[in-house]
Amino acid sequence: MQNIGEAFADRFDGLGITKVLTVESSGIAPAMMTALSLQVPLVFARKHKSLTLTDNLYTATVYSFTKQVDNQISISRDFLSADDHVLIIDDFLANGQAVNGLLEIIHQAGATVGGVGVVIEKRFQRGHALIEEQGIPLLALASISGFEQGHVIFAETEDKESTNVEKG
Numbered sequence: 001m002q003n004i005g006e007a008f009a010d011r012f013d014g015l016g017i018t019k020v021l022t023v024e025s026s027g028i029a030p031a032m033m034t035a036l037s038l039q040v041p042l043v044f045a046r047k048h049k050s051l052t053l054t055d056n057l058y059t060a061t062v063y064s065f066t067k068q069v070d071n072q073i074s075i076s077r078d079f080l081s082a083d084d085h086v087l088i089i090d091d092f093l094a095n096g097q098a099v100n101g102l103l104e105i106i107h108q109a110g111a112t113v114g115g116v117g118v119v120i121e122k123r124f125q126r127g128h129a130l131i132e133e134q135g136i137p138l139l140a141l142a143s144i145s146g147f148e149q150g151h152v153i154f155a156e157t158e159d160k161e162s163t164n165v166e167k168g
């Protein structure tokens with residue numbers, strides 16, 4: 001996980017990233033290691049309401065394919081502002097629901113997005129194209145192009161990284 005964090009940090013270093021953003025739960029580990037490598041704070045959206053965190057929130061609706069439920073994800077407005085340039089990190093990218101919800105929260109905060117990093121993407125699902133269509137830099141450390149007869153087919157190495165990542 002440390003190597004994963006360093007790989008994202010290496011790619012997005014020098015772009016003025018001020019915060020790493022993810023959504024609980026599986027995104028927290030790679031996002032934490034990325035934040036440590038970039039030496040910026042990590043903020044993660046919660047999927048469940050908290051007794052101690054009920055107002056002053058940014059919220060978005062995210063459909064979880066694995067759980068088959070709509071989650072109202074939220075973060076406190078104290079943790080994201082218009083001054084922030086945000087890197088989204090998650091473990092998996094499939095239909096792009098989680099990334100879309102986080103982009104919505106970034107938009108509500110008036111912040112900007114510097115890129116999206118995912119450990120594994122399922123390239124054949126909607127998420128990859130959704131991010132690319134918005135011109136957002138996307139780095140997937142592993143890219144799955146499909147499944148054939150029970151085997152994972154990886155995309156070619158040169159397809160792993162989308163364009164637009166420019167180092168400052």
Ligand SMILES: O=P(O)(O)OC[C@H]1O[C@H](OP(=O)(O)OP(=O)(O)O)[C@H](O)[C@@H]1O
Pocket residue numbers: 023024025026027063064065066067090091092093094095096097098099127
């Ligand atoms: O691109 P998408 O279609 O949104 O899929 C990716 C999301 O799905 C998984 O979360 P999940 O809902 O399984 O929750 P978990 O991390 O709490 O297991 C994963 O951690 C991503 O956040």
